[in-house]
Amino acid sequence: MEKQNTLEIARKYLSNQNYKKAKETYLQALKEATDDQSRAFIWAELSWTFYHLQSFQSCIEAAENCLNLNADYQAKEDLYRLIGFSYMALGQDQPAIENLEQSLRIDRNSVKQQYAIFNLAKLYFKHQKYPQAEELLNEVEGYFFQNNRDYWLSVLYMKGFVKYYQDQLDEAEKIFEELLEHAGEGKQRATGLFGLAFIAFDRKDYLKTINLCEATAKLDENFFDKETLGFLTAVSFHRLGRNDVFEKYYQQMIKTYPQGRYRKELDDIKAKINN
DSSP states (O other), X not given: OOXXXXXXXXXXXXXXXXXXXXXXXXXXHHHHOOSHHHHHHHHHHHHHHHHHTTOHHHHHHHHHHHHHXXXXXXXXXXXXXXXXXXXXXXXXXXXXXXXXXXXXXXXSSSHHHHHHHHHHHHHHHHTTOHHHHHHHHHHHHHHHHHHOHHHHHHHXXXXXXXXXXXXXXXXXXXXXXXXXXHHTTSHHHHHHHHHHXXXXXXXXXXXXXXXXXXXXXXXXXXXXXXXXXXXXHHHHHHHTXXXXXXXXXXXXHHHHOTTOTTHHHHHXXXXXXXX
């Protein structure tokens, strides 16, 4: 097999989503390559192959090999985005942020980059950089409203909590209600109810908080933050004077989350009741 044929075969495997064979064939093509520019292109395509195989560290290394071999590579934004996504998958947020920011410095207007903006907003949100997150969410909201309903609802979810954490409860409430209006009856509806539960709790409407938490859990049995649902419910029962119910939730919470985020607050309430 000649080099070009090997590369063509690798690309065919990649386009047919046979990623294991694609990887093997690209590595063979790499051995046959005779100049750095050819090697750079192979490493770039290997980075996509590794990403689809969920070999994220290998993806990062392949993309960096391409950048090191060819300073004039024409799709650097793709590689930086791919590196950023890989670091996200590995739970390494800071290099993920740095690479997504670099990708967006090169291009932030194309369709593919809307997903880079969205994921960078998620990272800013996670690290409580709410003004930065809000700016990016506003930037991509229109695109996802028109083109990807699920992503748009996720944008609304984050925007609602951005407003909540900046003490703009009325604005947050409007956003969560908009999410509910468009989410149907599925799991994304649960995220809207979850947001409204926080607002009800802040407003000391504890019965409403309990109802919203129960509705959230009922809609999505595998809800991503059951610990917070349990905490809001337990404390709401305590604030309503139902320490008998709080006691049941307390015992369940310390059993399920012995080192949980809310353990100290729950222990403090328990100690206050006992005294």
